[in-house]
Amino acid sequence: MSVETRAASATAEPYADSQLAALRQRLLRHARFALSDHGQAEDLVQDTLIAVFEQGAGHRGESSIVTWAIAILKNKIADWYRSPARRRTVQLAPEDEELGAALEGLYQAGGYLADPVPDWQQPENREEQRQMMSTLEGCLGHLPQQTGRVFVMREWLGFETQEICERLGLSAENCRTILFRARTALRVCMQHNWLDAKAQA
Amino acid sequence: MNGVSSCRRAAELLSQSLDEPLDLADRTQLRLHLFICRGCRHVEHQFEGIRALSARLFDGVLDDTPPATGIVPTPHGSPDGTGGTGT
Numbered sequence: 001m002s003v004e005t006r007a008a009s010a011t012a013e014p015y016a017d018s019q020l021a022a023l024r025q026r027l028l029r030h031a032r033f034a035l036s037d038h039g040q041a042e043d044l045v046q047d048t049l050i051a052v053f054e055q056g057a058g059h060r061g062e063s064s065i066v067t068w069a070i071a072i073l074k075n076k077i078a079d080w081y082r083s084p085a086r087r088r089t090v091q092l093a094p095e096d097e098e099l100g101a102a103l104e105g106l107y108q109a110g111g112y113l114a115d116p117v118p119d120w121q122q123p124e125n126r127e128e129q130r131q132m133m134s135t136l137e138g139c140l141g142h143l144p145q146q147t148g149r150v151f152v153m154r155e156w157l158g159f160e161t162q163e164i165c166e167r168l169g170l171s172a173e174n175c176r177t178i179l180f181r182a183r184t185a186l187r188v189c190m191q192h193n194w195l196d197a198k199a200q201a
Numbered sequence: 202m203n204g205v206s207s208c209r210r211a212a213e214l215l216s217q218s219l220d221e222p223l224d225l226a227d228r229t230q231l232r233l234h235l236f237i238c239r240g241c242r243h244v245e246h247q248f249e250g251i252r253a254l255s256a257r258l259f260d261g262v263l264d265d266t267p268p269a270t271g272i273v274p275t276p277h278g279s280p281d282g283t284g285g286t287g288t
Contacts, residue, residue: 026261033259070261111207117240120250131269136254138269154220155252156259161220180216187247189274 024049026066027073034077034152036145044080048073078157081167090168095144099181106188118195132194139189143182150175151182208234211241215248 027048031041052069080086108114123129140148150168153159159167165175211234214227223231235242 030259030261067261070259074259107207107209111209113208113238113240117243117247119243120247133254133258134269135272136251136258138272139274140255140258141268142272142274151255152259155255176213176217176220179220180213183216183219183248183251184212185274186251187244189272190247190251193269193272 020049023052023066023069027069030070030073031077033140033156034149035080036149040080044073044076047076051076074157078159081153081157081159086167090146090149090170092146093144096146096178099144099147099185100177103181103184103188106184118191120190120195128198131198132190135190135194136186139186139193142189143185147178147182147185150178151186154179208238208241208244211235211238212244215241215245219248219252 024045027045028041031045032038035041035044048069051072052065106114123132140151143151150164150170153164153167154161161175161179162172164170165172168175170178211231214223214231217223217227218231235245
């Protein structure tokens with residue numbers, strides 16, 4: 001049975017094709033935060049859509065369907081990372097290693113900050129908050145692949161670092177270093193693309 | 202014990218403290234450093250901000266705003282995705 005058919009049978013009001021397509025796109029965008037394999041992302045999104053409509057999306061408002069579907073997707077991705085079938089180890093690519101070298105430029109000899117770090121103010125309004133979030137999403141897309149994946153497993157899927165190490169075959173020290181680099185790279189990226197851009201506006 | 206109270210070490214400990222409890226020695230060292238270093242207090246604030254903002258992004262609280270384009274990931278990076286890691 002297609003997802004469309006399920007949608008129509010499970011809801012009082014048929015869920016329009018356009019709404020379904022939009023929801024699917026939204027879920028794919030989220031799945032790609034955590035999964036580099038496009039086919040895997042498509043599969044888990046499809047599973048999520050089926051679960052959403054089997055459980056009766058019709059009883060919910062449009063905005064709550066989205067957040068509910070994202071929560072289901074998150075569980076499916078976490079389950080996938082925990083499944084024994086998945087390849088266990090990851091290979092850090094050269095760009096993951098090079099990130100560390102690039103970030104060393106933040107420090108002088110002796111490990112002191114080379115440049116002053118400005119404070120972040122809270123976004124002043126909703127529009128600013130949207131810009132900030134959109135910048136963060138752009139910055140995340142620029143993290144080296146494995147670095148980004150470890151960050152997303154920690155911050156979205158909520159894995160403890162110990163479990164991330166086990167699932168990905170990394171040492172605890174490696175895991176700490178990757179998370180440290182991810183946060184530092186995001187901090188620097190946000191500073192340049194959001195804070196500085198805002199100051200120039 | 203060169204570098205023990207460095208900003209680099211403080212940032213490592215700040216990141217680690219978001220994932221696991223620090224032992225007493227590390228915690229003390231970090232607190233002392235933060236007390237004297239304004240830049241690292243800002244780093245602390247930014248790490249916390251990134252965690253909070255990521256949570257909102259991942260949980261779908263955002264509107265349908267597309268990701269920003271033309272991002273320059275590091276001061277030396279270029280917007281074409283090479284990441285500024287150099288050769």
